[in-house]
Amino acid sequence: MHLEQRPQKLQWVSDIDITFTEQDAREVHYPHIDALVIKINYGSTQLWQVLVDNGSAIDIIYYDAFKKMRFSDNDLKPAITLLYGFTSDSIMPRSMIELIVNVRTYPRVSMVMTQFLVVDCLFAFNTILGRPIL
Template identity: 30%
Template structure:
């Protein structure tokens, strides 16, 4: 069992005010693997609500430092070049190739009840994914993930919410 908790103790006691607050723990147990084919080396692929639409095949990748949007999603959201802001760099090395960037766009990304504004860099390159959410999104939501369990967990109030990866999409 591995337990991860960002910035908050699992139990907060305030004896001066006579109250006790219990904060949920973001943890992954063996039971969290139920429903996955084990062993595996699959990526964590989820469905998120982006720009008001349910978007499948979104890769969760802590190794990326920027959020990426691929042409399928760009076209599916009916975005136009006028919707894009310039990005500081005209090129990005991605997947060992230099990729020309179309621009940048800020869109709301919703996981459950949690909505975060995300700056996506729009690239003109093929990918089996529609988008990549990276460290910035994970940190904004306060999320942790484990690819072994194919889950993302994040605090929401006094609860722990989770996104379950779709293993068949990752294959």
């Protein structure tokens, strides 16, 4: 067995604000319970239908989206944890992957290395960004 000491994690601090204008609010009916759905860059790939969920304890990428990004299963690492939903049902993730997430608002760019659990099931979104990245 060969052990190596992990390099110290760098903490990224971002001063990017997310702001909304009156124009953004035109299509919103109040009171509302609309989901925040965005597009985001993973490395050089732009992915649409990304659900922002500040109630989620993990970040998830769905396997169909993973394949569309032209990654290989060789890029995946084992995941040894179950995911539990609101109804206490559980699902075993296929694996996990670390991706660089680019949050771009020119001229500011923030890049964050993020661990995603890869889940192989159908879902309306490609990714869920939870509390770890927020």
